[in-house]
Amino acid sequence: MANTVPVIDHPQVLAPLLIKAKELPINIQFFSAITNNLAGSKVVDFASFGDNVIGFSDDGVYLANQTLLITALKYGQTNNKLIALHVDNRHQLGTATTILRDAAAIRFNLTGVNENYEAKPLAQDLTIVNQLQLPYHLCHLSTAKGVALIRKGKIINPFLTCEVTPHHLTLSIDDIQANDGNYLMNLPLNLKTDQISLIAALNDGTIDIIATDHAPHQSKEKGSFATSAMGIIGLQLTFPLLYTKLVQTKQVALATIINALTINPQKLIHHHDVRLKVANEANFTVIDLNLTQPVTRKLLQSKAANTPFLGTKLTGWPIINVHNGVIHYLHQEGT
Numbered sequence: 505m506a507n508t509v510p511v512i513d514h515p516q517v518l519a520p521l522l523i524k525a526k527e528l529p530i531n532i533q534f535f536s537a538i539t540n541n542l543a544g545s546k547v548v549d550f551a552s553f554g555d556n557v558i559g560f561s562d563d564g565v566y567l568a569n570q571t572l573l574i575t576a577l578k579y580g581q582t583n584n585k586l587i588a589l590h591v592d593n594r595h596q597l598g599t600a601t602t603i604l605r606d607a608a609a610i611r612f613n614l615t616g617v618n619e620n621y622e623a624k625p626l627a628q629d630l631t632i633v634n635q636l637q638l639p640y641h642l643c644h645l646s647t648a649k650g651v652a653l654i655r656k657g658k659i660i661n662p663f664l665t666c667e668v669t670p671h672h673l674t675l676s677i678d679d680i681q682a683n684d685g686n687y688l689m690n691l692p693l694n695l696k697t698d699q700i701s702l703i704a705a706l707n708d709g710t711i712d713i714i715a716t717d718h719a720p721h722q723s724k725e726k727g728s729f730a731t732s733a734m735g736i737i738g739l740q741l742t743f744p745l746l747y748t749k750l751v752q753t754k755q756v757a758l759a760t761i762i763n764a765l766t767i768n769p770q771k772l773i774h775h776h777d778v779r780l781k782v783a784n785e786a787n788f789t790v791i792d793l794n795l796t797q798p799v800t801r802k803l804l805q806s807k808a809a810n811t812p813f814l815g816t817k818l819t820g821w822p823i824i825n826v827h828n829g830v831i832h833y834l835h836q837e838g839t
């Protein structure tokens with residue numbers, strides 16, 4: 505995503521990252537910002553990025569200007585680029601508001617947000633986007649009201665797609681035990697009923713893909729709700745979390761999870777066929793569905809440890825990772 509420092513809004517910012525990515529034992533694809541410096545006032549030179557980006561996103565910031573939104577969506581439609589939207593009404597809130605669902609915020613004497621934090625701007629976008637049948641992709645859907653809007657929207661707009669994070673599928677505000685910034689993310693955790701609705705939407709195809717919204721922060725950036733940076737790490741825990749909390753509990757089929765993490769995103773970004781077959785590059789992960797271990801700081805490969813799942817016992821861990829025919833990760837017993 506483009507919300508880095510500096511913002512990826514020009515091919516010159518992207519160029520050194522492309523070189524770095526090529527050296528890594530993993531396939532990395534990039535997004536450019538939709539607007540310069542994510543400021544929402546002027547679109548980037550879309551064509552200047554050519555095939556070096558798979559799409560455009562002002563992730564982290566709502567693009568309130570509908571003229572610019574439509575310009576971006578039309579470019580995406582013509583050029584097969586995913587235009588991914590982050591939707592919230594933070595720009596309309598007072599500075600005293602914490603991005604924490606109201607029913608949880610009240611427990612910590614904070615002013616929180618309700619379901620309209622997502623639903624209001626989403627409904628505004630969909631009114632125009634669905635009428636024009638433009639390919640709009642929503643990042644991290646988080647509420648039952650949002651699910652209802654997407655489900656209804658898909659009936660008239662076949663190009664409407666969306667994603668959900670592992671943490672919105674596996675946590676609700678009922679899981680918040682303390683005033684701990686590791687439960688603070690944007691979009692926020694919601695009610696148990698919202699979580700149930702997201703799981704149902706994954707099962708019936710309303711939700712197309714699962715994506716992490718991986719957001720590493722140093723421990724000094726976290727702390728309590730009122731002062732914490734937003735977001736949690738997600739990449740390494742994605743599969744074991746989904747397997748343990750959704751498949752083992754028989755709420756979601758294993759095939760649904762695998763498709764939402766692999767084939768469905770591949771289609772969405774118009775990526776070449778990555779399936780295991782003759783003449784394709786060997787890029788795959790082997791998962792041990794019987795391996796159970798707790799999430800510890802030592803286990804985390806990230807430089808950051810901002811996750812509410814530290815200490816949680818999870819099952820279904822990757823044990824072998826192969827990139828372009830070379831084994832880059834091999835699980836050792838006891839590590």
Ligand SMILES: [Zn+2]
Nearest residue numbers: 563564590643
């Ligand atoms: Zn976002």
